[in-house]
Amino acid sequence: MQIGFSAPTAGPMAAPDDLTRLCQGAEALGFGYATFSDHVVIPTDIDSRYPYSESGEFSNAGNGERNEQLIELAFVAARTTKLRLVTSVMVIPHRPAVLAAKQLATIDVLSGGRLAVGIGAGWMKEEFEAIGAPPFEKRGKVTDEYMMAFRELWTNDKPRFAGEFVAFDNIVFAPKPVQKPGIPLWVGGESGPALRRTARLGDAWYPIGNNPINPLDSLARYRAQVDRLRQMTAEAGRDPKSVALVLRAPRHGEKEPPQAGDGGRRLFSGKPDAIVGDLKNLQAMGVASVDFGFPGATVDQVLEEMKRFAGAVIARL
Secondary structure, eight states: OEEEEEOOSBSGGGSHHHHHHHHHHHHHHTOOEEEEOOOSOOOSSOOSOOTTSSSOOOOOOSSSOBOOHHHHHHHHHHTOSSOEEEEEEEEGGGSOHHHHHHHHHHHHHHHTSOEEEEEEOOSOHHHHHHHTOSOGGGHHHHHHHHHHHHHHHHHOSSOOEEOSSOEEOSOOOOSOOSSSSOOOEEEEOOSHHHHHHHHHHOSEEEOBTTOSSSOOOSHHHHHHHHHHHHHHHHHTTSOGGGSEEEEEESOOBTTSOSBOTTSSBOTTBSSHHHHHHHHHHHHHHTEEEEEEOOOOSSHHHHHHHHHHHHHHTGGGO
16 A cells, blocks of 8 residues: 655745655655645635535635646656656646646656546636636536546547547657556546546545534445445446545544544544554555545654654554
8 A cells, every 4th residue: 555645735845945844755755656736726705615624615724826737746756766646636638638738748758657647527617717728517428528638648649539529630749657557547537437437437536524514524435335336336337346445534633533524433533553553454454555644834844753653653564
């Protein structure tokens, strides 16, 4: 099992020197991958509901300064050697399909095949409108088409595609990604549409455990959704084992409530022994990767938290 961490795309630690220190330090501690979030702009007035808070409000710490996701990811790729790099998640409709496929393929080539693309359809209508993305109301169909277009461009020597939102023919798309048959697509989201997208098109399911509408806060709740996904994958005509399981856990530790919403144990709450147990249970279910957020106002503070976690948890997996 690989353990990942959240790399900052906003705030002081997203500056070049701090970002480099953090990612190189995490690599040295044995973390397997870094994740990078995606916002092109932050509108000043947001009515859209944020899925991962009880209130539905999006908390944007700081002054709205954020690095562009893919450029920051390429920057980190150049300053690390083993660390895998994960978009967490890339809002697929934010960028034209062919351009995005080219950027992602380039990052995969230049990093030596260390990229995984966590994908999402997006939740903030105001950001879609600000950057001129396709209609927010059609974001699900846009995301599906773009995913299919990515695969066509990454795998076919004479790529061609004709959809409602993307079309191309008579082009050369090279170089192809290092990873074959293409860069893994980890489908984010916990909703029914996200599960259906994973079952039909995804290489992995990549939910966040703290969605208040679709919580995955206990092993039983997570297992039930995995069983549902596997059934949907089989119904889509695919081998359920062909879809990997990865999980994002923003919070963990003794400050977390010990009980989940269904009355069971809350995943990743408590002392390191309990977290190790959770990870081993998930590993037995086939979960390949789990990533965590680590608190701290400075790089030194975050790395200290990560060092403790590496010694108390990662070393025991």
